[in-house]
Amino acid sequence: MNSLKNIVRDGLWTNNVGLVQVLGICPLLAVTGTFVNGLGLGLATLITLVASNVTVSMIRKLVRPEVRIPVFVLVIASIVTIIELSMSAWFYELYKVLGIFIPLIVTNCSIIGRAEAFASKNTVGRSFVDGFSMGLGFLLVLVTLGSLREIIGHGTLFSHAHLMFGDAARSMTIHFVSGYHGFLLAVLPPGAFIGLGLLIAMKNVIDKRKEARSEVVQVPGDPAVQAAH
Amino acid sequence: MEFPTQSSPYLPLNNNLSRLMTQVMLGLIPGTLILLWFFGWGILFNLLIGSATALLAEAAMLRLRSQPVMPTLYDGSALLTGLLLGLSLPPLAPWWIPVVGALFAIVIAKQLYGGLGYNPFNPAMVGFVVLIISFPLQMTLWPPPQGIDAQTLGLADTLRLVFTEALPAGATLDSVTMATPLDMAKTRIGLNFTWSEILTDPRYGSFAGRGWEWINVGFLFGGLWLWQKRAIHWQIPAGMLGALFLVSLLFYIADADSFGSPVFHLFSGATMLGAFFIATDPVSAATTHRGRLYYGAGIGILTYIIRTWGGYPEGIAFAVLLMNMAAPTIDYLTPPRAFGHRDQKEG
Numbered sequence: 001m002n003s004l005k006n007i008v009r010d011g012l013w014t015n016n017v018g019l020v021q022v023l024g025i026c027p028l029l030a031v032t033g034t035f036v037n038g039l040g041l042g043l044a045t046l047i048t049l050v051a052s053n054v055t056v057s058m059i060r061k062l063v064r065p066e067v068r069i070p071v072f073v074l075v076i077a078s079i080v081t082i083i084e085l086s087m088s089a090w091f092y093e094l095y096k097v098l099g100i101f102i103p104l105i106v107t108n109c110s111i112i113g114r115a116e117a118f119a120s121k122n123t124v125g126r127s128f129v130d131g132f133s134m135g136l137g138f139l140l141v142l143v144t145l146g147s148l149r150e151i152i153g154h155g156t157l158f159s160h161a162h163l164m165f166g167d168a169a170r171s172m173t174i175h176f177v178s179g180y181h182g183f184l185l186a187v188l189p190p191g192a193f194i195g196l197g198l199l200i201a202m203k204n205v206i207d208k209r210k211e212a213r214s215e216v217v218q219v220p221g222d223p224a225v226q227a228a229h
Numbered sequence: 230m231e232f233p234t235q236s237s238p239y240l241p242l243n244n245n246l247s248r249l250m251t252q253v254m255l256g257l258i259p260g261t262l263i264l265l266w267f268f269g270w271g272i273l274f275n276l277l278i279g280s281a282t283a284l285l286a287e288a289a290m291l292r293l294r295s296q297p298v299m300p301t302l303y304d305g306s307a308l309l310t311g312l313l314l315g316l317s318l319p320p321l322a323p324w325w326i327p328v329v330g331a332l333f334a335i336v337i338a339k340q341l342y343g344g345l346g347y348n349p350f351n352p353a354m355v356g357f358v359v360l361i362i363s364f365p366l367q368m369t370l371w372p373p374p375q376g377i378d379a380q381t382l383g384l385a386d387t388l389r390l391v392f393t394e395a396l397p398a399g400a401t402l403d404s405v406t407m408a409t410p411l412d413m414a415k416t417r418i419g420l421n422f423t424w425s426e427i428l429t430d431p432r433y434g435s436f437a438g439r440g441w442e443w444i445n446v447g448f449l450f451g452g453l454w455l456w457q458k459r460a461i462h463w464q465i466p467a468g469m470l471g472a473l474f475l476v477s478l479l480f481y482i483a484d485a486d487s488f489g490s491p492v493f494h495l496f497s498g499a500t501m502l503g504a505f506f507i508a509t510d511p512v513s514a515a516t517t518h519r520g521r522l523y524y525g526a527g528i529g530i531l532t533y534i535i536r537t538w539g540g541y542p543e544g545i546a547f548a549v550l551l552m553n554m555a556a557p558t559i560d561y562l563t564p565p566r567a568f569g570h571r572d573q574k575e576g
Contacts, residue, residue: 183329183364184362184365194337
């Protein structure tokens with residue numbers, strides 16, 4: 001039985017959209033040039049995932065299985081349209097930067113994947129938690145990759161924060177090294193691929209270390225270990 | 230007890246890796262010395278920094294991967310990667326250029342793929358391409374070659390420029406550097422100069438660019454020595470130089486005003502270094518005899534295309550990496566005929 005805690009852990013770590021399922025990597029690779037871009041697209045995806053999961057879960061008993069996929073697509077497309085229009089109303093600059101990748105959230109396989117695999121079979125509350133943790137997991141990967149590429153590529157962090165937080169955030173930009181030459185490769189597509197590869201590798205290393213440690217600790221009959229399994 | 234070997238029939242095996250690497254490094258010597266003579270001390274710094282970083286990075290990565298460190302370092306492959314990278318960098322580049330390039334070459338392009346023998350791309354060229362994409366400005370810092378009437382930097386000045394990026398008084402980056410013949414040819418052709426007008430510039434030397442022509446002759450000499458020692462096969466250099474020659478001849482005959490002569494293409498830039506020392510990397514190149522010819526020809530044609538119509542003045546590195554990608558397919562399509570079997574077409 002999936003407890004809520006497991007759902008959250010699944011979304012954030014064990015079954016992370018970016019690092020384990022490697023879904024939605026088109027926007028993941030394309031817009032993570034800076035922290036703010038990553039955060040913007042991450043939030044948009046997060047909201048879409050939560051809203052589509054909740055909606056699909058609510059209508060799951062009304063929709064006949066034969067037509068479920070077109071219905072899911074319609075639901076997701078409507079939600080994305082709402083988000084796109086809202087962004088162009090309130091975050092126009094960011095909307096221009098993210099460009100085609102906001103409407104393209106519709107095609108992000110992780111969203112229809114969660115609708116089909118989770119929300120259409122679970123209650124509204126659990127679907128909400130699943131959408132939120134999956135979205136948050138994706139957002140964290142986007143933000144991590146964005147920050148890494150921004151630090152290595154430009155030597156800054158939180159640049160262009162005003163696109164999201166208004167003019168007051170202009171001073172948030174951190175410059176790490178003065179006179180940094182910039183490392184163009186990190187900003188270009190190869191940097192995104194190499195960065196994502198390294199992040200996935202790092203996750204696997206952490207998992208392996210954890211596994212090795214739990215094997216060492218394991219004592220036959222230890223109730224704590226048995227409970228964990 | 231030792232039994233000294235007097236003469237044949239004792240045939241030594243010539244398949245030792247570190248021996249091969251040593252031979253390749255010896256083959257680099259004539260070209261390197263001429264490069265040093267024409268372009269000064271910066272080359273030496275690039276070689277030293279590049280190979281030191283490559284060795285350190287290799288040792289660190291081998292430790293991380295829990296592999297034996299010293300035997301692998303002694304095979305010389307990391308050192309050779311560092312040296313080849315150092316040879317292809319501009320002499321006045323700041324110290325961190327060879328460091329970043331060698332780190333990338335060894336850590337990402339070699340060790341992350343599984344170390345020597347598993348890397349699909351030539352590590353030195355990956356390092357070079359990363360640098361030329363990321364730092365286009367620093368990668369143009371070639372000083373004028375020896376013999377051109379211009380300001381040249383001595384040892385102390387070069388040292389200061391490389392490590393602190395400070396220029397001697399009264400000098401600017403523009404006054405101590407100069408476009409390479411390939412680079413200038415590209416710019417001038419773009420400005421509708423004819424090739425014969427371009428060749429009147431003193432930097433074009435006797436036949437393919439002052440300095441560059443003799444550097445290429447040096448690497449050609451070293452490469453032929455390697456071939457004679459059987460450290461490399463003739464197919465890749467022959468394929469590459471032959472294709473470059475034929476393609477450039479074709480365009481030269483068609484329009485001698487806007488396309489460089491075959492001799493210019495063969496003896497400028499990194500042609501000979503690429504043909505004999507870089508394209509012949511046994512790990513990332515094609516491995517069948519016929520495949521090697523196609524592989525080399527591909528590099529030659531791509532080099533010409535990038536030099537003539539591409540965005541960068543020199544195309545060897547990109548051409549080598551592109552053909553590295555094609556090497557497995559080439560191997561698959563050109564299986565050697567097994568002894569005793571006929572070709573499929575004949576059968």
